[in-house]
Amino acid sequence: MRSTLDIRLNNCEGALERILCRLRQRGYALCDMNVRRSADFSAFVVEVTIESDRPMDQAVKQLTKLFDVQSVKLHVQHKEVLPGNGYAQREKESELRVCASV
Amino acid sequence: MTSDPQQRQKESWPGTPMKGAQVLIEALEREGVDCIFGYPGGAIMPVYDALVDANLRHILFRHEQGAALAADGYARVTGKVGVCLATSGPGATNLVTGLANSFMDSVPVVAITGQVATSHMGTDAFQEVDIFGISMPVVKHSYIIRDAASIPTIIHEAFEIANSGRPGPVLIDLPKDVANAVVENVRFFEIAKAAPEQPQSDQLAIARDLIAKSRRPLVYAGGGTRIARASREVREFVETTGIPIVTTLQGLGCISGKHPLFLGMLGMHGTKNANMAVQESDLLICVGARFDDRVTGKLAEFAPHAKIIHMDIDPAEIGKLRRVQCAIQGDIKTALANLAVPTDIDEWVAQCKANKETYAWRYDNPTEKVYAPKFIKELSDRAAANTIITCDVGQHQMWVAQHYQFDSPNNHLTSGGLGTMGFGLPAAIGAHFANPQSQVINMSGDGSFMINVQELATIKRYSLPVKVVIFDNQALGMVRQWQELFHEERYSEVSLHDNPNFVRLAEAFDIPGMEVRQASEIDGAIERLLNEKGPLLVHVHIDPKDNVWPLVPPGKSNSQMMEAKPNAKYA
Numbered sequence: 207m208r209s210t211l212d213i214r215l216n217n218c219e220g221a222l223e224r225i226l227c228r229l230r231q232r233g234y235a236l237c238d239m240n241v242r243r244s245a246d247f248s249a250f251v252v253e254v255t256i257e258s259d260r261p262m263d264q265a266v267k268q269l270t271k272l273f274d275v276q277s278v279k280l281h282v283q284h285k286e287v288l289p290g291n292g293y294a295q296r297e298k299e300s301e302l303r304v305c306a307s308v
Numbered sequence: 309m310t311s312d313p314q315q316r317q318k319e320s321w322p323g324t325p326m327k328g329a330q331v332l333i334e335a336l337e338r339e340g341v342d343c344i345f346g347y348p349g350g351a352i353m354p355v356y357d358a359l360v361d362a363n364l365r366h367i368l369f370r371h372e373q374g375a376a377l378a379a380d381g382y383a384r385v386t387g388k389v390g391v392c393l394a395t396s397g398p399g400a401t402n403l404v405t406g407l408a409n410s411f412m413d414s415v416p417v418v419a420i421t422g423q424v425a426t427s428h429m430g431t432d433a434f435q436e437v438d439i440f441g442i443s444m445p446v447v448k449h450s451y452i453i454r455d456a457a458s459i460p461t462i463i464h465e466a467f468e469i470a471n472s473g474r475p476g477p478v479l480i481d482l483p484k485d486v487a488n489a490v491v492e493n494v495r496f497f498e499i500a501k502a503a504p505e506q507p508q509s510d511q512l513a514i515a516r517d518l519i520a521k522s523r524r525p526l527v528y529a530g531g532g533t534r535i536a537r538a539s540r541e542v543r544e545f546v547e548t549t550g551i552p553i554v555t556t557l558q559g560l561g562c563i564s565g566k567h568p569l570f571l572g573m574l575g576m577h578g579t580k581n582a583n584m585a586v587q588e589s590d591l592l593i594c595v596g597a598r599f600d601d602r603v604t605g606k607l608a609e610f611a612p613h614a615k616i617i618h619m620d621i622d623p624a625e626i627g628k629l630r631r632v633q634c635a636i637q638g639d640i641k642t643a644l645a646n647l648a649v650p651t652d653i654d655e656w657v658a659q660c661k662a663n664k665e666t667y668a669w670r671y672d673n674p675t676e677k678v679y680a681p682k683f684i685k686e687l688s689d690r691a692a693a694n695t696i697i698t699c700d701v702g703q704h705q706m707w708v709a710q711h712y713q714f715d716s717p718n719n720h721l722t723s724g725g726l727g728t729m730g731f732g733l734p735a736a737i738g739a740h741f742a743n744p745q746s747q748v749i750n751m752s753g754d755g756s757f758m759i760n761v762q763e764l765a766t767i768k769r770y771s772l773p774v775k776v777v778i779f780d781n782q783a784l785g786m787v788r789q790w791q792e793l794f795h796e797e798r799y800s801e802v803s804l805h806d807n808p809n810f811v812r813l814a815e816a817f818d819i820p821g822m823e824v825r826q827a828s829e830i831d832g833a834i835e836r837l838l839n840e841k842g843p844l845l846v847h848v849h850i851d852p853k854d855n856v857w858p859l860v861p862p863g864k865s866n867s868q869m870m871e872a873k874p875n876a877k878y879a
């Protein structure tokens with residue numbers, strides 16, 4: 207599944223890196239990303255599209271846990287799946303089944 | 309103490325200039341830090357200079373990994389933040405295993421690393437590594453301090469983050485020029501701990517309903533009970549409802565190992581009755597546990613008939629691996645205290661208790677050799693209740709988990725999530741500083757012991773009464789067991805037949821040692837272990853062929869436990 211998230215985070219050293227690191231490590235492949243600073247420069251406003259077999263609400267929860275993250279909104283769930291995504295492929299092979307959340 | 313952040317902030321010695329490093333030490337002291345574990349070097353020298361005048365105690369380790377794991381052990385015992393200190397470059401990278409260990413087991417640690425001066429950062433300067441980047445996936449949060457005036461704020465925030473919600477390690481990288489910079493008007497913060505989030509009442513109501521209707525409920529308690537210090541609430545819940553309980557490795561001790569409703573540890577090396585109860589239960593009450601693969605075996609077949617109530621402080625754990633019927637996010641103490649309802653489960657409890665008896669451990673060893681589980685059980689029966697056991701990783705770790713009956717999860721220090729060989733000795737030292745009144749015993753293996761063996765020097769230096777028991781099977785036993793069972797006995801690099809003479813090794817550090825070769829010597833060895841005033845190393849020779857049973861083979865369901873072969877010595 208492919209989804210777009212709206213993330214707002216503190217404009218702090220490493221904050222952007224941290225969200226990318228977390229998404230990659232938890233199994234969400236990056237498809238697209240847009241970053242701008244808020245008008246007062248205190249925050250980053252990020253729109254990121256990710257793809258994974260894993261539930262998207264887990265990505266939201268994992269990002270929300272980060273100290274620098276102010277808010278995360280799951281804003282578009284894309285219907286069609288793009289072929290040849292490395293993460294999704296590997297996931298299927300390794301037979302890991304993650305159940306949907308609450 | 310006040311929770312109002314504006315009130316918390318208070319001015320201190322306006323106008324008194326301090327160096328960044330002094331501010332750091334003062335801030336640590338104000339957080340209640342009484343000792344820190346570390347190793348000096350170039351970039352952290354300003355902080356070591358400030359330590360000369362500090363009120364807190366610095367304990368010198370012989371490897372930064374030792375210092376980090378000691379901070380972890382200290383934190384597990386006290387529930388307070390453990391602090392470790394290292395220099396830049398290799399000092400910082402040596403901390404990483406310790407940080408990962410704390411991250412995986414949710415242990416509150418603050419690690420402070422020296423860094424090259426800000427002007428040199430990014431130039432491949434001598435002993436420069438990007439520890440902020442290297443450690444990112446294994447910390448809860450991290451900082452590079454760019455301005456000495458922000459030190460009090462960052463330290464205060466770091467302690468709050470490390471020990472609130474789901475605890476974890478926080479790294480603070482301190483460039484040398486910032487440590488040396490002079491701050492004119494230092495402002496400090498008073499300690500204030502945020503209250504844990506409280507669970508929602510509608511979910512508690514759903515849980516009470518599920519519990520009342522269940523005929524085969526079971527508590528599955530994990531490390532969250534240790535972190536929340538919820539042993540009393542766990543016991544009261546179990547006793548008022550009469551619901552049997554199994555625990556994970558990290559949850560051991562949240563209910564006494566001797567409690568009649570305790571069925572043992574579940575999972576890969578769990579007891580047969582614990583795993584059977586899980587597989588048959590119709591309601592699993594998961595308290596601060598996370599459906600780890602060592603616990604569930606084949607996830608799709610784990611507790612197949614059970615509805616799930618999942619209590620955790622971390623919302624990201626709830627529903628991560630298993631769909632739940634009731635999600636209780638927040639403080640598990642409050643949750644447990646609000647879930648006691650009358651139950652009608654006599655038949656189920658009788659069945660669980662009967663299985664517990666049928667599959668009880670046996671210690672009738674037919675040979676003269678030492679059987680490690682028997683040694684451990686004997687020690688458990690005779691040691692004081694407040695004895696702290698630290699473990700390393702391997703077969704001996706699982707034997708301790710199976711056969712030592714813990715009375716508190718804070719007395720069992722074991723590296724669960726990361727499985728860090730070499731954890732035991734430094735963790736034991738950290739545990740001693742956390743609680744000098746308790747006897748501390750490191751139960752190690754001949755492989756694991758050698759990984760942080762240099763910390764014998766730390767024991768010597770501070771004359772610590774820490775005890776070490778090495779179960780010597782002349783092998784990386786757990787790996788050997790897997791090669792035997794799952795790799796057609798193709799043994800590859802697991803023999804440790806040429807181990808050093810551990811007693812002589814200890815003597816080189818002025819630590820007395822003794823050997824145990826026969827079952828008949830166990831009694832005397834335990835006597836000495838429990839009565840020796842100073843440190844002691846006990847080198848226990850065990851049968852290299854002994855395996856850990858039962859065992860759920862990798863990828864199999866927990867109902868498919870392998871047991872010792874019928875012709876094996878210990879059926």
Ligand SMILES: Cc1ncc(C[n+]2csc(CCOP(=O)(O)OP(=O)(O)O)c2C)c(N)n1
Pocket residue numbers: 700701702703704705727728729730752753754755756757779781783784785786787
């Ligand atoms: C640092 C580290 N390296 C490798 C491993 C993999 N490993 C797990 S158990 C084990 C063998 C442990 O040997 P020993 O300490 O003698 O314990 P035993 O299993 O023999 O009781 C190894 C190598 C590990 N857990 N940690």
Ligand SMILES: [Mg+2]
Pocket residue numbers: 702753754755779780781782783784785
């Ligand atoms: Mg061994």
